[in-house]
Amino acid sequence: MESEDAQQSPDVPEEAIIGMMDIFLLCTCLGIVIYWFFFRGEKTHDSPTVKKLTVMPASGRSNDPSFINKMRNSGKNMIVFYGSQTGTAEEFAGRLAKDAQRYGMKALVADPEECEMEDLSKMGEIENSFAVFCMATYGEGDPTDNAQEFHEWLEDGTSELNDLKYAVFGLGNKTYENYNTMGKFVDSKLEELGGTRVFELGLGDDDGNLEEDFVTWRESFWPTVCEHFGVEATGEEGSVRQYAVTVHEDIPKEKIFTGEVARLKSFQNQKPPYDAKNPYLSPVIVNRELHKGGDRSCMHLEFDITGSKIRYESGDHVAVYPINDSELVNGIGDILSIDLDTVFSLLNVDEEASKKHPFPCPCSYRTALSHYLDITSPPRTNVLRDLVEYASDPKDKEFILAITSPTPEGKKQYADWVLADQRDILTILRDLPSFRPPIDHLLEMLPRLQARYYSIASSPKLHPQSIHITAILVDYTTRTGRPAKGVATSWLKNKIPNGPLKPTVPIYVRKSQFKLPFKPTTPVIMIGPGTGLAPFRGFIQERHQAKECSDARNMARDVNEVLREVIMEEGGKDRAQAEDYMKKLQSKGRYAADVWS
Numbered sequence: 067m068e069s070e071d072a073q074q075s076p077d078v079p080e081e082a083i084i085g086m087m088d089i090f091l092l093c094t095c096l097g098i099v100i101y102w103f104f105f106r107g108e109k110t111h112d113s114p115t116v117k118k119l120t121v122m123p124a125s126g127r128s129n130d131p132s133f134i135n136k137m138r139n140s141g142k143n144m145i146v147f148y149g150s151q152t153g154t155a156e157e158f159a160g161r162l163a164k165d166a167q168r169y170g171m172k173a174l175v176a177d178p179e180e181c182e183m184e185d186l187s188k189m190g191e192i193e194n195s196f197a198v199f200c201m202a203t204y205g206e207g208d209p210t211d212n213a214q215e216f217h218e219w220l221e222d223g224t225s226e227l228n229d230l231k232y233a234v235f236g237l238g239n240k241t242y243e244n245y246n247t248m249g250k251f252v253d254s255k256l257e258e259l260g261g262t263r264v265f266e267l268g269l270g271d272d273d274g275n276l277e278e279d280f281v282t283w284r285e286s287f288w289p290t291v292c293e294h295f296g297v298e299a300t301g302e303e304g305s306v307r308q309y310a311v312t313v314h315e316d317i318p319k320e321k322i323f324t325g326e327v328a329r330l331k332s333f334q335n336q337k338p339p340y341d342a343k344n345p346y347l348s349p350v351i352v353n354r355e356l357h358k359g360g361d362r363s364c365m366h367l368e369f370d371i372t373g374s375k376i377r378y379e380s381g382d383h384v385a386v387y388p389i390n391d392s393e394l395v396n397g398i399g400d401i402l403s404i405d406l407d408t409v410f411s412l413l414n415v416d417e418e419a420s421k422k423h424p425f426p427c428p429c430s431y432r433t434a435l436s437h438y439l440d441i442t443s444p445p446r447t448n449v450l451r452d453l454v455e456y457a458s459d460p461k462d463k464e465f466i467l468a469i470t471s472p473t474p475e476g477k478k479q480y481a482d483w484v485l486a487d488q489r490d491i492l493t494i495l496r497d498l499p500s501f502r503p504p505i506d507h508l509l510e511m512l513p514r515l516q517a518r519y520y521s522i523a524s525s526p527k528l529h530p531q532s533i534h535i536t537a538i539l540v541d542y543t544t545r546t547g548r549p550a551k552g553v554a555t556s557w558l559k560n561k562i563p564n565g566p567l568k569p570t571v572p573i574y575v576r577k578s579q580f581k582l583p584f585k586p587t588t589p590v591i592m593i594g595p596g597t598g599l600a601p602f603r604g605f606i607q608e609r610h611q612a613k614e615c616s617d618a619r620n621m622a623r624d625v626n627e628v629l630r631e632v633i634m635e636e637g638g639k640d641r642a643q644a645e646d647y648m649k650k651l652q653s654k655g656r657y658a659a660d661v662w663s
């Protein structure tokens with residue numbers, strides 16, 4: 067038997083047996099223990115319910131959720147919705163909206179999350195109205211986060227959409243069991259609710275060539291749309307700018323974004339809850355090589371989440387926001403002869419567009435190229451096509467037109483020269499010496515740099531204050547002999563803790579459906595190649611811990627840990643101060659434990 071009795075210190079002045087602080091601590095502990103035992107499996111981190119407010123921003127632009135009003139006010143007859151997680155569907159939606167101008171149609175791009183989708187039943191109020199949906203599928207055939215409400219609304223299926231004319235392009239990946247489920251669902255459901263399908267459902271496969279699938283679908287889409295609405299191509303093939311650039315000469319430093327995902331100065335003033343738009347700057351406390359010898363590298367990293375209020379479960383994913391290699395950023399600055407420290411803004415020329423800027427502005431060209439834009443993936447055909455006018459040598463111009471043409475030869479050339487050779491934008495600029503687009507137009511066209519997701523390789527039962535990942539370093543040589551490096555893993559490789567100095571990484575936790583069976587006695591067979599093993603490390607820790615928990619020693623430690631967390635989070639103390647505080651409580655007899663094991 068082991069017991070820890072409260073000791074009365076003669077030096078401590080007498081106090082009321084239960085003081086206010088004791089009541090507060092007891093209530094908080096009770097709350098946490100109830101949460102710990104009953105609700106811990108349901109949520110990874112708190113997400114307060116926020117009521118959406120309709121406000122008119124200072125810029126005078128409307129945040130009206132009625133897209134019918136927006137279409138009416140801006141004289142638009144077409145609307146392109148996107149269900150997108152990593153930006154591809156959103157990009158395709160933007161391309162269709164741009165195309166529309168060439169056919170005398172005026173289109174609005176819209177995020178279903180920001181719209182009253184019931185308005186689809188009012189499409190008859192707009193002459194020649196047309197809605198297009200670019201919808202990606204995730205998880206086990208699920209909608210993207212921004213299309214979840216729309217999905218539920220469709221499933222509910224009570225609206226009559228007799229005046230809706232629509233077309234759907236789905237984005238998916240054939241290696242998933244539920245291939246393009248969301249695209250197929252939206253297409254059939256809209257018809258079931260009374261809508262008229264103007265053009266057949268398009269399905270893009272990200273495991274094959276998604277860009278080619280989209281371009282091929284779009285090739286037949288427009289002639290059918292033109293015929294249906296009785297419009298003709300205007301013949302204008304030129305590039306249409308979506309954003310206007312402003313260069314700022316003397317803007318105060320505190321108004322300039324320096325890599326924040328959404329809120330200005332969010333990295334200096336960190337405030338929970340942490341999510342995709344407000345990541346937590348987590349200190350890297352361990353960065354260890356797992357391979358013993360050989361030329362491959364696999365890293366074990368541990369991110370400290372002490373005091374962040376971030377909760378996770380084994381099987382969840384952690385998102386990391388990486389920064390592009392400064393050599394590539396400087397390379398682009400040099401080749402385009404620009405001062406990378408120039409501060410600028412890009413502002414949407416469409417007053418009704420829900421997206422005012424393509425990324426946080428104002429910022430410097432260096433920040434945009436380092437934090438906000440994907441400069442390592444091979445650029446899509448529309449990027450090169452829209453910038454072709456900046457190739458001054460007719461030979462370069464002809465070449466760009468050829469590789470971006472939607473003909474079978476064009477598609478083959480693009481697949482070979484851009485995709486198979488893994489040419490990024492800097493390599494293309496180097497290989498085509500007369501092709502020199504202005505930086506602001508290039509920045510408008512490049513896609514957003516995306517967060518990278520890693521399976522969490524730890525269990526919160528064993529590591530409540532840290533998140534572990536396992537990452538293979540991506541570093542190889544392309545067909546043309548150019549070294550190519552993975553954006554995130556090359557960046558993480560250099561995040562090495564050095565004594566008290568801990569480099570930081572912006573992270574947030576994304577909940578996953580990948581979980582252990584609920585009953586701890588259910589046998590589990592885990593199969594996963596390479597770093598596919600990562601989540602299993604968390605599961606094994608979880609099972610191991612469950613076995614040990616069954617004894618009171620760990621119960622006491624867990625209660626101790628919870629209490630310490632409460633003191634740290636609610637009392638604004640660090641770990642050492644919290645420990646001190648607990649010792650004081652014990653010595654005053656205000657914290658006592660009777661432990662049997």
Ligand SMILES: Cc1cc2nc3c(=O)[nH]c(=O)nc-3n(C[C@H](O)[C@H](O)[C@H](O)COP(=O)(O)O)c2cc1C
Binds near residue numbers: 154238239243244276
């Ligand atoms: C974690 C993950 C899960 C996915 N799940 C599916 C799926 O169940 N079915 C499918 O067809 N495609 C699936 N995909 C493929 C995506 O739908 C596809 O890559 C799409 O182009 C992403 O579009 P977005 O960039 O607009 O989010 C998945 C992709 C990822 C990264």
